[in-house]
Amino acid sequence: xxxxxxxxxxxxxxxxxxxxxxxxxxxxxxxxxxxxxxxxxxxxxxxxxxxxxxxxxxxxxxxxxxxxxxxxxxxxxxxxxxxxxxxxxxxxxxxxxxxxxxxxxxxxxxxxxxxxxxxxxxxxxxxxxxxxxxxxxxxxxxxxxxxxxxxxxxxxxxxx
Amino acid sequence: xxxxxxxxxxxxxxxxxxxxxxxxxxxxxxxxxxxxxxxxxxxxxxxxxxxxxxxxxxxxxxxxxxxxxxxxxxxxxxxxxxxxxxxxxxxxxxxxxxxxxxxxxxxxxxxxxxxxxxxxxxxxxxxxxxxxxxxxxxxxxxxxxxxxxxxxxxxxxxxxxxxxxxxxxxxxxxxxxxxxxxxxxxxxxxxxxxxxxxxxxxxxxxxxxxxxxxxxxxxxxxxxxxxxxxxxxxxxxxxxxxxxxxxxxxxxxxxxxxxxxxxxxxxxxxxxxxxxxxxxxxxxxxxxxxxxxxxxxxxxxxxxxxxxxxxxxxxxxxxxxxxxxxxxxxxxxxxxxxxxxxxxxxxxxxxxxxxxxxxxxxxxxxxxxxxxxxxxxxxxxxxxxxxxxxxxxxxxxxxxxxxxxxxxxxxxxxxxxxxxxxxxxxx
Numbered sequence: 001x002x003x004x005x006x007x008x009x010x011x012x013x014x015x016x017x018x019x020x021x022x023x024x025x026x027x028x029x030x031x032x033x034x035x036x037x038x039x040x041x042x043x044x045x046x047x048x049x050x051x052x053x054x055x056x057x058x059x060x061x062x063x064x065x066x067x068x069x070x071x072x073x074x075x076x077x078x079x080x081x082x083x084x085x086x087x088x089x090x091x092x093x094x095x096x097x098x099x100x101x102x103x104x105x106x107x108x109x110x111x112x113x114x115x116x117x118x119x120x121x122x123x124x125x126x127x128x129x130x131x132x133x134x135x136x137x138x139x140x141x142x143x144x145x146x147x148x149x150x151x152x153x154x155x156x157x158x159x160x
Numbered sequence: 161x162x163x164x165x166x167x168x169x170x171x172x173x174x175x176x177x178x179x180x181x182x183x184x185x186x187x188x189x190x191x192x193x194x195x196x197x198x199x200x201x202x203x204x205x206x207x208x209x210x211x212x213x214x215x216x217x218x219x220x221x222x223x224x225x226x227x228x229x230x231x232x233x234x235x236x237x238x239x240x241x242x243x244x245x246x247x248x249x250x251x252x253x254x255x256x257x258x259x260x261x262x263x264x265x266x267x268x269x270x271x272x273x274x275x276x277x278x279x280x281x282x283x284x285x286x287x288x289x290x291x292x293x294x295x296x297x298x299x300x301x302x303x304x305x306x307x308x309x310x311x312x313x314x315x316x317x318x319x320x321x322x323x324x325x326x327x328x329x330x331x332x333x334x335x336x337x338x339x340x341x342x343x344x345x346x347x348x349x350x351x352x353x354x355x356x357x358x359x360x361x362x363x364x365x366x367x368x369x370x371x372x373x374x375x376x377x378x379x380x381x382x383x384x385x386x387x388x389x390x391x392x393x394x395x396x397x398x399x400x401x402x403x404x405x406x407x408x409x410x411x412x413x414x415x416x417x418x419x420x421x422x423x424x425x426x427x428x429x430x431x432x433x434x435x436x437x438x439x440x441x442x443x444x445x446x447x448x449x450x451x452x453x454x455x456x457x458x459x460x461x462x463x464x465x466x467x468x469x470x471x472x473x474x475x476x477x478x479x480x481x482x483x484x485x486x487x488x489x490x491x492x493x494x495x496x497x498x499x500x501x502x503x504x505x506x507x508x509x510x511x512x513x514x515x516x517x518x519x520x521x522x523x524x525x526x527x528x529x530x531x532x533x534x535x536x537x538x539x540x541x542x543x544x545x546x547x548x549x550x551x552x553x554x555x556x557x558x559x560x561x562x563x564x565x566x567x568x569x570x571x572x573x574x575x576x577x578x579x580x581x582x583x584x585x586x587x
Contacts (some may be wrong), residue, residue, distance in 0.1 A: 009180055013187070020191050031202050038209050048582045054522045106513050107413040123308060124534065126413060156584035158412040
């Protein structure tokens, strides 16, 4: 009887440990994704706000002139990461990134529509939209550990 | 006394159960404490992040107030609650749970430093963010003819010169262009830094020519660029010091009113005349003439195609701002703010991003300012009448025929209300 009860208790304990470990991993991943996204948005929005202009653009790579320096954000699909280059220095802003893209817009409102910005070229880009989706796996599944973020940032500089 | 072995076994068994229960409770409690601690930290981080982000609108509120202040009181800054202290003007305003402290200095090119303070979550301390913003008077009139891309002046014999509608010695009695009082203060400038960014052909330019860094000017054929004395000398070519590669013209975004009311009009057969007074008006298709009495704004949505002897008449004291969304706009042969001694400052055309083409056809007499940063402008015909007096800023420009362009230097002195941000740095 004691062995039976012991087995039951041990099984319950093992199940509890398993589920709580899984739960903690999920929670840790959520916290990690949240913190990583917060840091990335903060860094990128601060730099884009004070950039002089967009130098080059494609949906997975965008470069800004900042005084005499250049800052570039690149989505590395193979490495699943969003990278920031400041001169020769490289930082990983986001890891475990399933997708990321940049879009550029002009600042003026579209004809009779409020807060809808027309598409832009490098020469007249004033609004930059960043969208990404990052995830983490727990025991091989992505359950509840996906984070999608999107932000529109306006380059504040208007003239010279 | 005799102790029963059954009761000993029972009490041992109860002890084991208690031990296991304590271990399970301990593990569960530890897990719970860890969980609550993680959640608590996460919550604190999120709250702090929200406060950090909320500080930015507060910083911008300070910048907005400073911009509104320098716009409203460009010469007198110690008004509206602003105070002068040791080298700068400052004001502090409370807003919600925080406040901003903003300073202003340097009147020629104002520098704004805005610092926002917000109370940190669950703390009596403040989180602060600071931004330094440099601004400059907004002037969309430009230096004469200005373009982001190329300028092509390969017409028959194009003229670009200047006059000053506020100076009686360099304009006629009404302040209009007078060829006998012309000046050499016009600039033809392209921001493009490539070979032949500006193609002059046979043009006579009374003033300067400039390209972007690394750009060059196409070799003149029989044209002249330079001062009035250089033109008088009969020399062909570019006067020394009158060409440069430092063009860096600003093309700030246009802030247009969102909508307006339908304008009153008088019809005559199939034609009509809009009668604009003080206010903001809008129209889908503009094909008729315009008469302005007062300070009017007209938004044109889909079509812009006007012509006529008095296509745009602005009564003395009147002013018209045109915001054009139509993809293509055409000024036909006719006069636009030319009759009645109109001034260029009183007719301003703003081409919105969707306005990508603009043309002048025939012998136009246009007196005004065109600012169309996304439009290519074709100027065809010319040779008779004043053609164009004012200033022109566009994406790219081509002058054909025998077009004459007269830059009104008064526009540079007047500027236009408001400021544009020239640098923004978070400190």
